[in-house]
Amino acid sequence: MARKNFDVTNESNKTDMGVPAMEQLYGKGVAATAARKRSKALGMTSEGRKPGWGSYAVLIVTILLFIFPLYYAVSIASQDTPSNQYGVKALIFAGSLGRNMARAFAEIKFGQAFLGTLFVATIVSVSTVFFSTLAGYSFAKLRFRGRKVLLTLVVATMTIPSQLSVVPLYIMVNKAGLYGSLWAIIIPSLVSAFGVFWMTQYLTDALPYELIEAACIDGCSMFRTFISVGLPAARPAAAMLFLFTFIGSWTNYFWPMLVLGPNKNSMLTTAAAALKGAYFTDYTIVMSGVLLTTIPLLILFFIAAKQLVSGIMAGAVKG
Secondary structure, three states: OHHHHHHOOOHHHHHHOOHHHHHHHHOHHHHHHHHHHHHHHOOOOOOOOOOOHHHHHHHHHHHHHHHHHHHHHHHHHOOOOOOOOOOHHHHOOOOOHHHHHHHHHHHOOHHHHHHHHHHHHHHHHHHHHHHHHHHHHHHHHOOOOOHHHHHHHHHHHHHOOHHHHHHHHHHHHHHOOOOOOOHHHHHHHOOOHHHHHHHHHHHHHHOOHHHHHHHHHOOOOHHHHHHHHHHHHOHHHHHHHHHHHHHHHHOOOHHHHHHOHHHHHHOHHHHHHOOOOOOOOOHHHHHHHHHHHHHHHHHHHHHHHHHHHHHHHHHHOOO
């Protein structure tokens, strides 16, 4: 009878038990079998199979494809002889990387450009996160007339190419007297449609109505509820949005090139582009400037990589 009861036992329940508990209930043999099954399951994929050499080969090739442009830029920046043409020989790393980067550092006025880029990227990122979270909280948890229509209109703006708004936005910036100023870059980027959509989707599932109701019972105002309840709940997705917005603002080139005018040394991307000569382009210096622009982002990525991945997964997994 005991053997029969064991045979009809739910396998998933046995898997959830600890090995000592199974040994007490079913005996040492059953516990040993369960332990072997668990050891086999280690390293398996979500489809229930171990990754083979093909999977690792695809991953290695993908990593190499992404790393190769960076390596090629570093290799060109390390060349000894200035040139405007590089081929296969540039794949061989030379020894003048430090000297070329020092020249680029001096020519683009790195300190001024770095502070300007940091100022713009920080303000744009903080503003985008705050206003996007505020709008996302309103769309996700507040009930008001026209909510779905307004959210649809916000999402629809993402389908419009940004190049279509360049001319009217340039006219507005010029008439406002912001041409040549960093505020001409900051003000049009204070909030993004993607940020609103992202925070709306996240807060819809991540923030229970019970917490909002509890805050209202405690006497919190609408804005106080958002600060005390909405912002802490949105922290993982907000961190991801901040990092993506910061990177996008740091690498922005097209709009700063249009509106900075004679003050192009105020941003790293436009300052690095100025290294290109009118008649002769020394790619060793150009690539050195590109590396100077990229290094701060690489440092930021290695510091915040864990938070970035957790934020993406938090926004991707529902329930």
